[in-house]
Amino acid sequence: MNKDHYTYRVTWSPEDKEYIGLCAEFPSLSWLASTSQKALAGIQNVVAEAVNDMEANGEPVPVAFADRHYSGEFRVRIPPHVHRALAVESAEQGISLNRLASAKLAG
Structure with a gap:
């Protein structure tokens, strides 16, 4: 599983007054940061940790949209x-x- 293949998006959150990093394959995860670059890096780290935890616990890991047929x-x-x-x-x-x-x- 290549964690870089997931679908990431960064957008401005007016409520939080920060950028929010999101991942389509993990809709419950997000990362707030002062810059879009930090928001992207943050959500990528959170997803990597989640995937590692899921793999360690024998849970199924979502397939990236880019890797689906x-x-x-x-x-x-x-x-x-x-x-x-x-x-x-x-x-x-x-x-x-x-x-x-x-x-x-x-x-």
Whole structure:
């Protein structure tokens, strides 16, 4: 398990008036610091400690999002009237419904 593959993010916390380091794979962990660099280093250390503890206790360690396999497929249930509207829009644009939905999801 490469701890550097985890998904880290640093953002400003107006409530704390400090930067907060976060890790998507460990949503309960965070680190506050006066600079974004210190917040990143702090959350990386906290995650490394958590992974070491989990491994030492025989607990399963989350797989990094970057290391997971994604098929590119998932199912979404939508109301029939939305399905119909999307089908009409895709036909009017001359593209598949899949391509239209993918473009809308990508923003």
